[in-house]
Amino acid sequence: MRAARGFLKPCFAVAGIAAVIAAVAGWITAGGPGAWGAPAGVALAALGFAGSVQAVAAAEKIDLRLTLPMALITYAFKLVIAFFALWTVQSTAPNALLPFACGIVGGAVAWLATQAVWAYKAKIPYIELDQPS
Structure with missing residues (x-):
């Protein structure tokens, strides 16, 4: 799973760029509240996705069959956090x-x-390359 988590760095880099763009767009469209609100939303989304990756990776270390339930649990948790943040x-x-x-x-x-x-x-x-004979 470690190799499959190689997307975290580019995703955080793009999220950082998106936060800067969101701050500028928020400032132009909504003034001060938009300048902090839009990048805060980008940060919440990025942290939610990164948290899901870490939770699923931790579940995979225990048992591969736990990855789907953990993904569903983190999805539900992220929705609750997002709705609470919006409220x-x-x-x-x-x-x-x-x-x-x-x-x-x-x-x-x-x-x-x-x-x-x-x-x-x-x-x-997509296949195991190192299969024991």
């Missing part, structure tokens, strides 16, 4: 809610697109 932003800074939500969506798209490009270019064998 908190709406309660404390309603002007930042739309930029924050757009940042979450933009961060997710940036992360997933980067991961897809990495997976397309990666040389990952």
Whole structure:
């Protein structure tokens, strides 16, 4: 799994670029609340994806059959965190809610697109190369 986690660095790099772009776009469209809300949404998405990768990798060390249940659990947990974060932003800074939500969506798209490009270019064998005779 360690080799398969090679996409984390490029994904974080693209998420950083997306956060800067989100901050500028948020500032232009919504002023100060947008300037912090949009990149905060990108950061939440990136941290959620990275947390899922780490949780699934930890489950894989225990037993490969635990990876799907762990992925589903982390997905549900991420949804709860995202809804709680959206509720908190709406309660404390309603002007930042739309930029924050757009940042979450933009961060997710940036992360997933980067991961897809990495997976397309990666040389990952689909069969076991070192099989004992």
